[in-house]
Amino acid sequence: MDETIAVVGAGLIGRAWAVVFARAGFAVRLQDTDAEALARSEAAVAETLADLEQAGLCGKPERILRLITRHAELETALEGVTYVQECGPEDVGLKRRLFSALEAAASSDAILASSTSGITATDFAGHLDRPERCLVAHPVNPPSLVPLVEVVPGARTGSDCVARTLALMRRVGQVPIHVRKEIEGFVLNRLQGALLTEALRLYRDGYVSAEDLDRTVRDGLGRRWSFMGPFETIDLNAPGGVVDYARRYGPLYTAIDRQRHDTPPWQPEVLERLAVELRAVRPAGALEKRRAWRDRRLMALSVHLGDAASESET
């Protein structure tokens, strides 16, 4: 591939994006003004690639590592690239200044995409001369293990920029969705937030323990959701499909939705109580090890889902 990608910011997300693009064969320029972060990224990327190779999820790490170069200067990093994935801090003022610098340094046909989970393209790029080539490409953390990417245009983003970003994401093996209009939390965090807020209410009000709440999703709802979405799930769960399902369960869900108008449960005292319960199962010192376990499970699940998809769709 002769296209080159720039990843701006060498923190956790930036490093994972570098892995995503390089394992798909793209030359990657990883840029950070923080020399230490840049230096640290080398070993971190190598470790991620070794884990992925062991799980059977990428080719030889040496070949992939050679595709990633490191840069302190924005100007050299962006020279001739066709796509920039910005991974800076979540601060609107900082992002606006950073996008001004990206606009100045990037060639005129380059797409400027932000990994932000909370700032809209209208906000971080509205002041630019050419906002039509700017948009959000929000990954799940880390994108090297979870394929979904939310592609969210701003009010002035061009449709060509959206189409090219969706195509690039598919080409590197991610699963992009097109969020058609800007909305707080985009789609993924709104869905996660709806479930979490109800979960926290049920916990706060004494209906269920934290562990039983987790079991409900892990050993119940989450199974089907790992290979079908929620709409396909309910479409298959009534003889006549989704309309039939809504006839049976719509009134219940509407009633529950109407009950949900009390104080939102994201209150410090609720969280402190939840933390005590979670720490009893996993002490603070065990979290790091558990994160490594999670990443191994995600890799094993990727392999399983790939194998199952190719075998059992007949």
Add this chain to the structure above:
Amino acid sequence: MDETIAVVGAGLIGRAWAVVFARAGFAVRLQDTDAEALARSEAAVAETLADLEQAGLCGKPERILRLITRHAELETALEGVTYVQECGPEDVGLKRRLFSALEAAASSDAILASSTSGITATDFAGHLDRPERCLVAHPVNPPSLVPLVEVVPGARTGSDCVARTLALMRRVGQVPIHVRKEIEGFVLNRLQGALLTEALRLYRDGYVSAEDLDRTVRDGLGRRWSFMGPFETIDLNAPGGVVDYARRYGPLYTAIDRQRHDTPPWQPEVLERLAVELRAVRPAGALEKRRAWRDRRLMALSVHLGDAASESET
């Protein structure tokens, strides 16, 4: 095992419960006054067991099938059993009459559990002489493929009855949770409803296509949720655990929760539009085949999750 279980009602759910208890080694009396349903259940159970054996999820079908006997009369079905799993229609009047008959026919120490997803034990057993031995044991459909069971006591259910039901469910390989107080939709459907209602709002308001909505869960949120619950997920997603996570995302989720006070989206015109979009991908004639595909995927996932749990927790 010398305990015998009665399953009352030989429909989809009753048949799956018979498989769950018999594959764990219990003698099962499957009862239905509908002779045709009872006759049909024989082939259906055999087919389920053949599929499970092929996936490596149960032993020899012949041995398991021999543990299941069929009965038209409630009195003979319940004689000497220690646990009754009721799987009748979702109608409160019917259920009250059925539980009166169960109380009359069952021995005095037998637990009387209902598979209902929507009627509380207080409602269906409040009128009995001994409501303390009645409760809800609500499975995910089908319990032979998805292990979660919600154990929900009524106002007058005894704590011994809850403890025995939880223990029995664990013994047969299900994953029970204890819902401490009755609430509409219990825990699982409230969580599912919260996510579905937000999903339907985003779809109705034009933010996302049905297919992209499904992708968001399948290729994003659902991956971690198939082996961790939502609380464990957020506990690992911020350096300082769940309290740290809530500091970062609680304000966003609270804001989203407050926006959720418009008309609930479970309206016929929204569902009709969604159905058109879903039918374009899977015509009505393809749903049955897709359900068989879903069940194969659930079995393959069970095998994967079992293997991964034993291998990668170090």
